[in-house]
Amino acid sequence: MPLRAxxxxxxxxxxxxxVCLALGDFEISAHDPWQSLGQLFLGLIQPDFTRVDSLGEAxxxxxxxxxxxxxxxxxxxxxxxxxxxxxxxRTFCAFIRAIHELFWALIFLQSFGLHxxxxxxxxxxxYAGIFVKVYAEILDETDPLPGQVLxxxxxxLSALVYARVSQAWPHLVSYTAYRxxxxxxxxxxxxxxxxxxxxxxLMAAFAQGHYPTVGALLLLFYLLIGTLRWWVRPKILPLYLxxxxxxxxxxxxxxxxxxTRFFTEDIVPAPLRxxxxxxxxxxxxxxxxxxxxxxxxxxxxxxxxxxxxxxxxLALALFPLISRHFTGRAGxxxxxxxxxxxxxxxxxxxxxxxxxxxxxxxxxxxxxxxLHNGGIIAHLVGRRSNEITLRQDAPHGVNRYAFxxxxxxxxxxxxxxFYRWEIILRETAILGILGIATLGFYVDSAIQEIRFDRAMVxxxxxxxxxxxxxxxxxxxxxxxxxxxxxxxxQC
Amino acid sequence: xxxxxLTDAEAYxxxxxxxxxxxxxxxxxxxxALIGKSGAGKSTLLSLMYDRWREQPVALMPxxxxxVDTLSVFHNVYMGRLDRHRWWRNLVTLAKPWRRDxxxxxxxxxxxxxAEKRWTPCGELSGGQRQRVAAARVLYxxxxxxxxxxxxxxxxxxxxxxxxxxxTQGYPRxxxxxxxxELALAFCTRVVGLQGGAVVLDAPSKTxxxxxxxxxx
Numbered sequence: 001m002p003l004r005a006x007x008x009x010x011x012x013x014x015x016x017x018x019v020c021l022a023l024g025d026f027e028i029s030a031h032d033p034w035q036s037l038g039q040l041f042l043g044l045i046q047p048d049f050t051r052v053d054s055l056g057e058a059x060x061x062x063x064x065x066x067x068x069x070x071x072x073x074x075x076x077x078x079x080x081x082x083x084x085x086x087x088x089x090r091t092f093c094a095f096i097r098a099i100h101e102l103f104w105a106l107i108f109l110q111s112f113g114l115h116x117x118x119x120x121x122x123x124x125x126x127y128a129g130i131f132v133k134v135y136a137e138i139l140d141e142t143d144p145l146p147g148q149v150l151x152x153x154x155x156x157l158s159a160l161v162y163a164r165v166s167q168a169w170p171h172l173v174s175y176t177a178y179r180x181x182x183x184x185x186x187x188x189x190x191x192x193x194x195x196x197x198x199x200x201x202l203m204a205a206f207a208q209g210h211y212p213t214v215g216a217l218l219l220l221f222y223l224l225i226g227t228l229r230w231w232v233r234p235k236i237l238p239l240y241l242x243x244x245x246x247x248x249x250x251x252x253x254x255x256x257x258x259x260t261r262f263f264t265e266d267i268v269p270a271p272l273r274x275x276x277x278x279x280x281x282x283x284x285x286x287x288x289x290x291x292x293x294x295x296x297x298x299x300x301x302x303x304x305x306x307x308x309x310x311x312x313x314l315a316l317a318l319f320p321l322i323s324r325h326f327t328g329r330a331g332x333x334x335x336x337x338x339x340x341x342x343x344x345x346x347x348x349x350x351x352x353x354x355x356x357x358x359x360x361x362x363x364x365x366x367x368x369x370x371l372h373n374g375g376i377i378a379h380l381v382g383r384r385s386n387e388i389t390l391r392q393d394a395p396h397g398v399n400r401y402a403f404x405x406x407x408x409x410x411x412x413x414x415x416x417x418f419y420r421w422e423i424i425l426r427e428t429a430i431l432g433i434l435g436i437a438t439l440g441f442y443v444d445s446a447i448q449e450i451r452f453d454r455a456m457v458x459x460x461x462x463x464x465x466x467x468x469x470x471x472x473x474x475x476x477x478x479x480x481x482x483x484x485x486x487x488x489x490q491c
Numbered sequence: 492x493x494x495x496x497l498t499d500a501e502a503y504x505x506x507x508x509x510x511x512x513x514x515x516x517x518x519x520x521x522x523x524a525l526i527g528k529s530g531a532g533k534s535t536l537l538s539l540m541y542d543r544w545r546e547q548p549v550a551l552m553p554x555x556x557x558x559v560d561t562l563s564v565f566h567n568v569y570m571g572r573l574d575r576h577r578w579w580r581n582l583v584t585l586a587k588p589w590r591r592d593x594x595x596x597x598x599x600x601x602x603x604x605x606a607e608k609r610w611t612p613c614g615e616l617s618g619g620q621r622q623r624v625a626a627a628r629v630l631y632x633x634x635x636x637x638x639x640x641x642x643x644x645x646x647x648x649x650x651x652x653x654x655x656x657x658x659t660q661g662y663p664r665x666x667x668x669x670x671x672x673e674l675a676l677a678f679c680t681r682v683v684g685l686q687g688g689a690v691v692l693d694a695p696s697k698t699x700x701x702x703x704x705x706x707x708x
Contacts, residue, residue: 145557146570151632152545154573158581162570166562166585 005480006414017309020302026366029359036357043215055201059220060247062197065116065190066183067244069123074176076124077131082160084136094470097129098463100430101186102348103440105193106447106455111262113255116248119195123186127179134175142167173234181228185346188221192348193433196249199349206356214353218345225344266452273453288454292446293461296432296439300465303362303438304421304428307369311424312417314374315381316406322382325390325400339382342375347427348434355434365431365438369424377416384412414480418473425469429462439465495544495636495664502535502688510535510688517636517666522659524675524696525668527685528708533668536685537638540666548634550662554641556625560614564605564624567613568596571632599627602657604650618645626654630661637662641670652677672701 003011030036049055083089105122112118147163154162165172191199198221205213232240265273271280320326321335347368354364385405394404432440439462446455495517502510510532517523525533534554541551550571551557558567566585569592573581584592593609600606603623608616613624622645629637642658643651651671655678659665669675675682676696684692684707692707 143557145553145555146559149551149553149557149628150570151548151550151572151574151634155578155581157578158573158576161582161585162562162566162573163559166559166566169561 006410009476009480010414013305013312014309017305020305024299024302024306024362026363027359027361028363029361030357033358039211040214040353040357043211043213044218045215046212047216047219048210048212049216055216055220058191058196058198058201058217059224061195061249062184062187062191062221062224064244064247064249065119065123065195065197066180066187067240068120068248069187070127070176070180070183071241071244072120072124073127074131074179076128077135080128080132081135081139084132089132093129093132094467095129095463097126097133098426098466098470099126099459100426100462101126102189102193102430102433103443103459103462105190105195106433106443107459109193110266110447110452111259113252113258114194115251115254117254118251119187119190119197120248122190122195123183127183127186131176131179135172138168138171138175139164141171177232180232181225184225184228185344189346189348192352196251202349203352206353222341222344226340262452267456269453269457270451285457288457289461292442292454293439293458295437296429296442296458297461297465299362299436300425300429300432300438300462303365303369303431303436304425304469306362307366307373307424307428308417308421310366310370311373311377311420312413314370315377315417316413318374318378319382319385319409320401320405322379323385323405325385325388325405335382339375339379342371343379345372347372348430351431351434351436355436360435362436365428365434365436368431369427373420373424377413377420380416381409381413385409411480415477418477421473422466422470426466429465494547495540497540497543500539500543502532502539508688510539513688513690515683515690515693517664519663521681522665522679523667523681523683524679525666525683525685526670526672526675526704526707531685532688533685534640535688537640537666537668541638544636547636549636549638550629550632550634552625552629552637552639552642554644554668556621558613558621558625558628561612563610563612564600564616564627565593565596565609567624568599568627568631571628571630596627596631599631602630603627603654619647619650622646623650623654626658630657633661635663637665637667639665640668642667643674644670672704676701676704 080089080093084093101122104125105118108118108121112121142164146167147159150159150163187195188198191197191201192203194200198217202214202217205211205217269281269284271277271284318335318339322332322339324332327335350368350371351365354368358364385408388405388408390400390404394400429439432438432442433444435441439458443455443458443462446452446458497513497515499512499514500510501508501512513536525536527533537551537553541549559570562570565588569584569588576584597606597609600609603626605616605620605623605627608620613621616624622643626642629639637658639658643654646654651674655667655674658667659678665679667675667679669679676699679696682692682694682696682699682704683690684704686707692704
């Protein structure tokens with residue numbers, strides 16, 4: 001029996017992941033990992049809502065940063081989407097979205113300091129890059145006929161708004177609302193680098209070993225995201241956007257001399273700053289590349305491949321939880337709740353928690369990536385499976401899974417997995433900040449040593465690898481002829 | 492008279508010629524019915540005309556209508572005159588239309604019998620209602636020539652006649668692709684029959700009967 005292209009690619013990826021697994025470090029180094037895990041669960045069951053000094057403020061700031069960041073990103077994205085046909089706009093956007101929010105935050109922390117603008121820009125810039133691409137795609141998909149029958153001489157803006165934006169409006173709104181949910185997660189995670197959002201308080205609670213407080217923070221976060229559709233309404237959204245900028249807090253004042261120095265001196269490679277010529281620069285770069293970038297890239301790719309396969313396996317195992325072909329009503333609701341919790345927890349937060357429990361190695365990172373991304377893909381594949389109508393005498397149980405469902409869903413599943421490839425890579429790089437030796441680790445170390453020039457080069461390398469994987473994934477999708485409508489689940 | 496003239500026009504689909512070469516001119520006061528089997532080249536001829544005469548005030552009502560489903564009936568009709576207003580006025584109209592525009596468009600919608608639906612999104616209308624909205628749009632647009640592809644195909648007897656009357660009164664020249672021969676003869680002054688992309692009949696309506704036209708099918 002000849003192997004089909006999808007099978008060959010799958011086997012190749014699994015084999016690659018197994019090789020990576022043998023090469024990576026996957027030990028649990030904590031003394032008693034299960035005891036801390038038990039404490040955490042106990043904390044979730046018996047949360048303590050009193051111990052957080054300013055729980056309400058943490059929530060408020062998380063929401064405010066998300067709204068302002070996503071709002072600014074959406075506005076900039078809409079404006080740029082109108083010139084997406086120009087190559088330099090496309091390249092520019094691919095570049096700014098290849099750099100993770102946390103890297104942007106690290107960059108701006110060094111220049112603007114702990115000022116609210118750091119958090120806002122950290123969300124707004126990468127989000128704008130994604131908004132531009134998706135908005136342009138959505139506008140492209142509208143029916144061109146209304147535009148063609150318009151009277152000649154209708155102004156460009158009028159024609160655009162009436163014939164295209166009006167058609168695309170429901171899609172634009174639903175995508176932006178979806179990104180708002182992502183923004184809440186990004187905003188929460190920005191706390192880990194010092195912004196006054198939930199992540200900051202979570203880190204503090206962990207540091208003090210207050211598991212009931214950790215439980216309370218996590219539960220509140222799930223509540224915030226789970227109830228999003230009730231408190232974010234199109235009618236009151238403008239009000240939120242107007243109020244949010246005033247709720248960001250004051251932070252610390254911006255030192256403008258710092259800003260200038262950062263952009264004109266600190267990020268200039270050291271040999272150039274000292275005027276040592278291009279030969280010294282080349283040596284500086286090769287050493288940086290061989291000593292830091294290369295090991296970072298190696299570990300990042302290693303972890304990405306393992307996380308990718310683990311994500312896929314988990315998604316294939318979990319999608320029946322919400323598929324009407326396998327579960328009844330009660331089971332379906334329970335499955336939904338489980339998947340919502342999995343995909344609502346940012347990888348970074350999960351990895352942070354697991355790292356506290358199991359000690360530093362690639363294991364917490366791989367598990368965190370697989371849980372979050374697996375939850376998302378399982379949700380999308382499960383939803384897709386509900387669109388399938390089976391014949392009345394279709395088999396049940398494992399036979400139904402293996403013969404009726406998976407063969408029909410495997411194409412869309414692979415497409416979704418490849419869409420997430422780039423995202424998993426982005427996250428893998430960033431998890432280095434937690435101490436796993438991926439690219440983020442070297443970026444963070446360089447920043448701690450106040451060598452911003454090195455940090456910038458490493459961030460640029462990370463961005464280039466992201467773009468490379470994106471191109472590779474698109475080629476693979478083309479080769480396998482995978483097309484899937486839901487390609488916009490970006491976070 | 493020379494403004495709306497085609498001379499030896501041709502249209503290709505890939506390398507195959509699907510229309511022409513044909514010459515045709517549309518004079519003032521002429522209402523031409525294009526008839527012929529499906530695939531004879533009626534729609535191709537209409538889009539060719541729209542393309543050739545783009546510099547002049549020509550309105551198009553394609554078979555797929557080109558309505559925006561998410562916008563209300565009022566706004567879809569208003570789109571016929573987007574070129575007459577400044578951009579900011581068009582944007583404001585999306586949120587709050589001017590009273591004058593509402594009155595004018597409501598009157599037009601009354602003529603085609605759907606004034607009560609003026610604030611309904613077009614996506615919620617039936618096929619016949621949508622066709623009347625598109626007719627109202629080209630009536631609102633005005634111009635020297637109307638090109639319409641099966642403008643009344645989804646309407647029943649009296650409604651079809653009423654809309655045909657409005658369209659032929661609203662424009663000094665019309666070219667309408669028709670499949671209802673009775674209607675074509677009743678409202679058009681001239682009949683052009685197409686077969687395999689070529690003109691096989693071009694005669695005043697007065698000289699024709701619908702029975703004679705059956706030969707084209």
